[in-house]
Amino acid sequence: MTTISKVRYTRRSLLKTGGAAVAAAALPAPMVWGQETKNITLRQFGTGVSNLNEVAQKVKEDLGFTLEMTALDSDSVTQRAATQPDSFDIADIEYWICKKVWPTGNLQAMDTSKIANYDKIVGIFRNGKLTPESIIAQGTAPHTVGFTSGVNGTDFVDEESGFMTLIPTIYNADTLGIRPDLIGRPISNWSELLNPEFKGKASILDISSIGIMDMAMVVESMGEYTYPDKGNMTREEIDLTLGIFTEAKKNGQFRAFWKSFDESVNLMASGEVVIQSMWSPAITAVRSQGIPCVYQPLEEGYRSWGGGIGLSASLSGMELDAAYEYINWYLSGWVGGFLMRQGYYSAVPETSKNFMSADEWGFWFEGKPAQGDIANPFGQVMEKAGAVRDGGSFYDRMGAVACWNAVMDENQYMVRKWNEFIAA
Amino acid sequence: MVLRKNDVTGWALATPLSAVLAVFLVAPIVMIVVVSFWGATEWSIYPAFQFDNYAFLLSSDVTYRVFLNTLKYAFVTWVFTLLIGFTVAYYLAFHIRSLTWQIALFLLCTIPFLTSNIIRMISWIPFLGRNGIANSTLISMGVIDEPVEWLLFSDFSVILAFVHLYTLFMVVPIFNTMMRIDTSLIEAAADAGASGWQTLWHVIVPLTKPGIMIGTIFVVALVMGDFITVRFMSGSQSANVGRMIQNDIGLLQYPSASATAVILLITVLLLIGTLLRFVDIRKEL
Incomplete structure (x- = not known):
């Protein structure tokens, strides 16, 4: 050619x-x-x-x-x-x-x-x-x-x-997804993921490079440690982070870990899990089954990708x-x-x-209340009139990014430690 | 040495199978052993001769815990598949009189195996879940007040799935050896005054040993090498050796995955070698 x-x-x-x-x-x-x-x-x-x-x-x-x-x-x-x-x-x-x-x-x-x-x-x-x-x-x-x-x-x-x-x-x-109907109170911090109140009903994703960032957000929110750079941890910081989560795992905090999108949807929709790391379309997929699910904005900010x-x-x-x-x-x-x-x-x-229609633009980008039904690109109605996007406008959401998905200098070490966490 | 005609024929007959085994079995294993000594960076692997992978593997207590866990799964699964498999095979071989019915019922056993084993495994998840059929039935029957949590994403669910998936591998060889037991031996036992249990223990079980052993090899090898059942049924919360290898491969750590695979291979070979000390299956085949 x-x-x-x-x-x-x-x-x-x-x-x-x-x-x-x-x-x-x-x-x-x-x-x-x-x-x-x-x-x-x-x-x-x-x-x-x-x-x-x-x-x-x-x-x-x-x-x-x-x-x-x-x-x-x-x-x-x-x-x-x-x-x-x-x-x-x-x-x-x-x-x-x-x-x-x-x-x-x-x-x-x-x-x-x-x-x-x-x-x-x-x-x-x-x-x-x-x-x-x-x-x-x-x-x-x-x-x-x-x-x-x-x-x-x-x-x-x-x-x-x-x-x-x-x-x-x-x-x-990205942030945590929650089942507001099963939690019944406001959630506003990453630390809630390890709250004993949700023992056996929490989940985190089993993709090391992303999971470690969610963990870091939680550890920081708990006040255990403040990272100079969550995206590039030292060996000690990795040990500390995974140590806290290993302990939680042994105490039965987690129901399961998920690796693929549909696993996260099923965990949430079936009520196995009420709070977990989640991706935006997974929230939508749960909601389109008529099950309440919120992509909860948190005080510490978002993990972005x-x-x-x-x-x-x-x-x-x-x-x-x-x-x-x-x-x-x-x-x-x-x-x-x-x-x-x-x-x-x-x-x-x-x-x-x-x-996009003016209403779609207003809802998705500007964080304005929907004027009419908001449908996804496949024609399925996702939100009724009056709904507001979780987290608000583009600038509210992307302006509150606390960290980006990352690969660390100590990546290989982190991966080995992650495997130990899964095996623990 | 002069080759006689028979020798040539013998070699010629053995060549195709040897070639197939060399290409599809020996060569990949040699490759895995070779790569297990290589080094890896985050995105590439490079040829080397170093013991780093083994040193890391054998010095980490996680490795031992994971191997122990894998052996635990294999052992518990073996006990259950053996009990169920033996019972089913016994029933088919000695309680069903007509050959037609034996074959029909045997085929019935294999019907679930016409579907993918992943599907059969995953269908347990909604059944065992917190709000699943098992829990809601138990609650409506008044057996429990709160949903039972350990039904799903636990060692229980992993072993349940293993037993479900692999019992047939026990049934088939045991049924096969049982069918070849001369019924006059059982009559003789009865004539000599043996009770049903005595006949079972002193006549049928010894004669069925080769079948049990072949079934055992199937089940142990399958459970030791599994990764997907453990991942789905434990909700990624438990690890076995297969998952360790899978994680390494996912992260491009091929040499470390190879080293783990080599250790696993040695473990399984030792295990099967030991088993074969007890029963000479070749004599019985």
Whole structure:
């Protein structure tokens, strides 16, 4: 696949001469491309959150090429990105995974001058600041692993170098999920996870890199210890954190640990668990069964995560151009709207606004009470009129991030200790 | 040495199986042993000859606890599958008179095994849960006032699932050996004045030993190597060796996973080797 049609060259020069915005605005109308575009297949893999068949269908409609999606859990995603670079074209991974995978050289940097909406990407992914006054949270903040020194760079640089490791696509702020009907009182601190009141009815996720952060939030909230950086603990801090949780485990605090999304939904919906670490769409899934479930904002703030699209190092020629086309399309709004109507945030919220109704935008982004029924992208009604999003507006939620999902320098030690915790 | 025609035929006949075993059994095991001496960084593994993986594994008391736990699961599961398996096989072999019914009932035993064992395992979860069928039935019958917590996500549920999944592996070989017991031996025992229990203990059990042993090997090997049952039925709260290996693989620690696998393999081989000291199954096959 080294032959490239002339049409494509024309289009590229268009992009270079500042026609990028026009090209992006023309989306989702099909591009005038060489016929061979239709034969292109891009293989994307990633965690379940954004690997949606609807996206692949829309890509086929709008861009003409085929997107093959594979959904895996975060461990497998890391493994595959790090060890099988030829098995994918596009990696849809989280920023902490990027920190692990990027140094292997299996991904290639992306030229930001080819990204039409680059300037509109929210500050979190560029200089780390949501608003100019924001304090950068602990952990692997996306902007710290978002840029590299050049096309073939395997390092990370602090400034906006023009070469991005991942194009941010989706992110959210996570907190504890609770069953208000079974708890019957307000919950406002992370420390409640280890409250003996919920003995045998609590759960935490069994994914070490994320679980340890939730634990750190709890330990800090209990007043046991204040971490200089929750995202990069020392061995002593790891021992302390897991020690507290091992003791709780032995005392029967936890009903179960969960590893996959649906496990967390089942634990909550069946009432096995009344308080646990949870992800936003899992809350929605519980609620759509008619069971009350709240994504409880907590005083200490949120544990946040962000994902992005990375390109395989072996991608070149027409496939590479198609991948850029896909990225530009991704940021142009349709996907953003689709994801935001599930409770996630888009990296370029202002383009997503065009693909959402004013009421949806008000509910999901601005934290305003819903005027009418709020449906998810699949048409299922999620909230009735008058409902307000847990945690409020985008700026309330993303502005209260206490730490980002992270990978630590002492990661291997932490993982071994985590295994001991599970075996304890 | 001159090859006689018979030798050539013998070698030719043995070659396909040897080749298959070499490629699909010996080579992977050799590979695992080799990799167990390698080193790993967070995202890659590199060839080396070091004992780090074993040193870490054998010096951690978690390893011993996990191995002990795995052996515990294997032993308890073995006891229950043996009791149930033997009883079922005995009933089929000696209480059902017609061969047609024996075959029909035997096939009936295998019907649940036409579904995926993951499905069979997971279907216990809603049944045993806090608000599950078992608890709500017990409460409505007045047996208990509060839901029983240990039914699910406990050692109980893990072993229940194991017994449910693996009893058939005990039934089949035991039934098979029982069917080959000459009934005149039982008549002779009765004629000599043996009671039912004496016949069972002194005639049937000794003659069934090879079947019991084959079933035991199946059950022990399956339980020792399992990871998914323990993960789901204990709600990730218990660990066995399989889960330890799975966790390592998930975190790209292939060398450490290989080292654990090698130790597990040695443990299982020792266990089966010991078992085979008691019964010579080849003689009986």
